[in-house]
Amino acid sequence: MAFAASLLNIVGIVFLAHAVYSAYEHSLLASASQSPSLRLPNESDPKLSLPIDIALETLFSVLLLCVGVVLSSPDLKPIQWSKWAGNLERSKEARIVDEAGVAAGNPYAQLEERPGFWDPRGAKKAFGLWVTEGSKSGSS
Template identity: 35%
Template sequence: MTWISKSTTAIGALLLVHACYSAQEHAALQAIKMTTTELPADISIEVLVATLVLSLGLVLSTATLRPVKWHVWAGTMEREGRHAFAQDTTDEKDTVTNPFGMLETRPSFVDIRRHKADFAKWVKPNPQ
């Protein structure tokens, strides 16, 4: 996160905490007076502004998105190699040099009938 996104997130969080405290204080004062009034407009506006500023700070701190199309991602991986997307990932298995390696090394389907026949042969004693 850059300092801009960190400071924007901190300011948004501080505004949201202040708005929540103001709303709680307003509710406590209304409980003492035994009356019910609506929340003042300035507190509602502060909540909305704080939410927007906090959301902006969180959006600014996100990493660059990867391409959605598989052929764009595969082309980037083949041209630039393993380090093309390494800065925004924490999983080492997620960045491989061959984008189709996962398809080439996956296990094939299990033949249940063959396993059942093998098990039946193993369970039956062999008459010799």
């Protein structure tokens, strides 16, 4: 698949370069004559109108380049944080321990394990325990 995408990109670049060169050469036709605006009407002026074959070649080359770039792009990552972090932590690089004992897998693990990090789940659990203990002591 990568070879086909690279081939599409190369063919698209060649066609685009040819279309640009053709458009440039076509625009030089106006400068070759003495006064093109006196002899030709506005719709026939080479500086204002581009032949349909050059326009179609330009569109075709851009389409080839777009398809080639899309096919050569890497796979998309999951949007949800939990899936991305789970894939990252299960990877081989996550098991490698870097300097100071920090694993290389999850870049945010260091932030979540810092001492001053407030854990809302732990706070909710502690609040639930406090409420159940308070209701037990109030009923007796």
